[in-house]
Amino acid sequence: MDTIFAEATPPGRGGVSVVRVSGPEARAILESLAGVVSAPRVAHVRALRDGDDLIDRALVIRFDENHSFTGEDVAEFHLHGAPVIANRLSQALLTRGARRAEAGEFTRRAFLNGRINLAEAEGFADLLSAETEAQRKLAIRNAEGELGQVVDALRARLIRAGALIEASIDFADEEVPEEVPQEVFEIAQEISAEISQLLASFPATERLREGYEVAIIGKPNAGKSTLLNQIAKREVALVSDIAGTTRDVLELRTDLRGLPVTFLDTAGLRESNDKVEMMGVERARQRAENADLRIHLTESGVSEEVKRPGDLIVRSKADLGQGTGLSISAKTGEGVADLLDMVYDVLRQRAADSGLVAHKRQAEALERARQALQLEEGMAPEFLAERIRQANQALEVMIGRIEAENYLDEIFLSFCIGK
Numbered sequence: 001m002d003t004i005f006a007e008a009t010p011p012g013r014g015g016v017s018v019v020r021v022s023g024p025e026a027r028a029i030l031e032s033l034a035g036v037v038s039a040p041r042v043a044h045v046r047a048l049r050d051g052d053d054l055i056d057r058a059l060v061i062r063f064d065e066n067h068s069f070t071g072e073d074v075a076e077f078h079l080h081g082a083p084v085i086a087n088r089l090s091q092a093l094l095t096r097g098a099r100r101a102e103a104g105e106f107t108r109r110a111f112l113n114g115r116i117n118l119a120e121a122e123g124f125a126d127l128l129s130a131e132t133e134a135q136r137k138l139a140i141r142n143a144e145g146e147l148g149q150v151v152d153a154l155r156a157r158l159i160r161a162g163a164l165i166e167a168s169i170d171f172a173d174e175e176v177p178e179e180v181p182q183e184v185f186e187i188a189q190e191i192s193a194e195i196s197q198l199l200a201s202f203p204a205t206e207r208l209r210e211g212y213e214v215a216i217i218g219k220p221n222a223g224k225s226t227l228l229n230q231i232a233k234r235e236v237a238l239v240s241d242i243a244g245t246t247r248d249v250l251e252l253r254t255d256l257r258g259l260p261v262t263f264l265d266t267a268g269l270r271e272s273n274d275k276v277e278m279m280g281v282e283r284a285r286q287r288a289e290n291a292d293l294r295i296h297l298t299e300s301g302v303s304e305e306v307k308r309p310g311d312l313i314v315r316s317k318a319d320l321g322q323g324t325g326l327s328i329s330a331k332t333g334e335g336v337a338d339l340l341d342m343v344y345d346v347l348r349q350r351a352a353d354s355g356l357v358a359h360k361r362q363a364e365a366l367e368r369a370r371q372a373l374q375l376e377e378g379m380a381p382e383f384l385a386e387r388i389r390q391a392n393q394a395l396e397v398m399i400g401r402i403e404a405e406n407y408l409d410e411i412f413l414s415f416c417i418g419k
């Protein structure tokens with residue numbers, strides 16, 4: 001196994017930068033630079049020397065195999081935060097046989113060494129990419145293993161069901177076939193119902209993890225770009241009194257009180273002879289179609305063609321006259337806070353339906369387990385045993401105990417280097 005290293009802190013100048021080393025040579029490499037470090041998991045201040053060259057006076061920590069994040073021998077260098085120092089240390093690590101880590105390789109090793117399961121690894125990936133409070137709360141639950149624990153509890157009951165069937169097969173008399181106990185069917189039904197519950201929350205959880213899209217749509221000159229600028233509190237979109245100003249879809253990522261919300265400013269919906277404008281209109285329609293929520297901004301009437309239940313209808317340019325319903329002036333800002341309140345309320349309700357199943361991979365494995373558990377009383381004991389085994393196997397795939405290989409690159413390469 002290679003010994004790997006990477007900067008765990010973001011590149012650039014900072015107070016402290018942390019370089020992490022993991023693998024069989026970690027301790028020897030640490031001690032060749034810092035002298036003997038006998039106590040594990042204790043911070044020591046040490047001069048780091050490569051030959052005569054004093055690299056830095058740093059904090060160093062070492063971790064023993066089986067008592068570290070990766071499960072391997074680990075050494076950490078907490079350096080003064082200038083890129084030249086980390087670069088100089090990297091050079092010393094390379095000459096001592098370590099290599100640079102790939103994206104997610106520390107977490108991958110934690111998984112391969114059985115320190116975390118695959119659902120936890122996905123939780124860590126989500127935690128590291130979380131941009132808002134609601135996403136962080138979701139991710140930390142899975143990084144802490146909640147989903148894995150739920151699945152382990154289901155597996156324990158499946159194993160009992162399997163054992164009950166085996167017993168009835170073993171003791172079956174040729175003439176008087178032993179009945180498969182009723183409890184087997186009860187367990188299968190209960191587990192199947194619990195999986196259904198877990199799966200029911202998947203769409204809401206996935207939306208929260210990925211972030212919501214809110215499309216601002218309407219006729220040309222309705223004030224969509226002005227509204228986007230008002231939400232951003234800066235000039236992100238071009239505004240003009242020429243109809244058809246916005247062509248491409250503009251995205252504004254925001255943290256709406258903890259919810260991840262990307263507002264989309266789209267081309268005004270109309271027929272036009274301008275080829276480029278029509279490409280923009282088509283794009284606007286598509287993005288609006290796929291968005292989680294649509295704000296129809298209108299001076300007069302609503303563009304019925306794209307209207308869907310639950311869409312917000314908002315009258316624009318309230319400073320120019322009176323409208324009914326929610327009306328805003330993107331220009332003065334009047335009503336914009338109320339609009340954001342409404343958007344927040346709608347999305348918060350959807351986020352409230354979220355649960356633990358955040359990834360399609362997890363949902364698919366759970367669905368396979370659920371399918372296998374659709375048992376019927378007349379089924380042969382051997383067949384029932386096979387179904388229970390299939391369900392158990394699907395759950396093992398979910399937590400990465402088996403058949404994880406196909407997913408590893410997808411999951412771990414999504415991390416940054418150093419994680």
Ligand SMILES: Nc1nc2c(c(=O)[nH]1)N(C=O)[C@@H](CNc1ccc(C(=O)N[C@@H](CCC(=O)O)C(=O)O)cc1)CN2
Nearest residue numbers: 008018020041061063064066067068069070076106419
């Ligand atoms: N400096 C530093 N900070 C970090 C990490 C790290 O690797 N280094 N982490 C990583 O990304 C996270 C913390 N995760 C960790 C998880 C386990 C162990 C560990 O050494 N576990 C041992 C000892 C436990 C103990 O001290 O009681 C064990 O479980 O046996 C260390 C960090 C976040 N902060």
Ligand SMILES: Nc1nc2c(ncn2[C@@H]2O[C@H](COP(=O)(O)OP(=O)(O)OP(=O)(O)O)[C@@H](O)[C@H]2O)c(=O)[nH]1
Nearest residue numbers: 221222223224225226244245246268317329330331
């Ligand atoms: N009085 C008033 N004028 C506004 C308001 N909002 C936008 N306008 C004006 O209306 C014109 C069009 O505004 P935009 O924000 O570019 O409209 P749009 O909907 O993005 O237009 P397209 O890009 O053509 O689809 C500009 O002259 C804005 O200054 C408002 O609330 N009150």
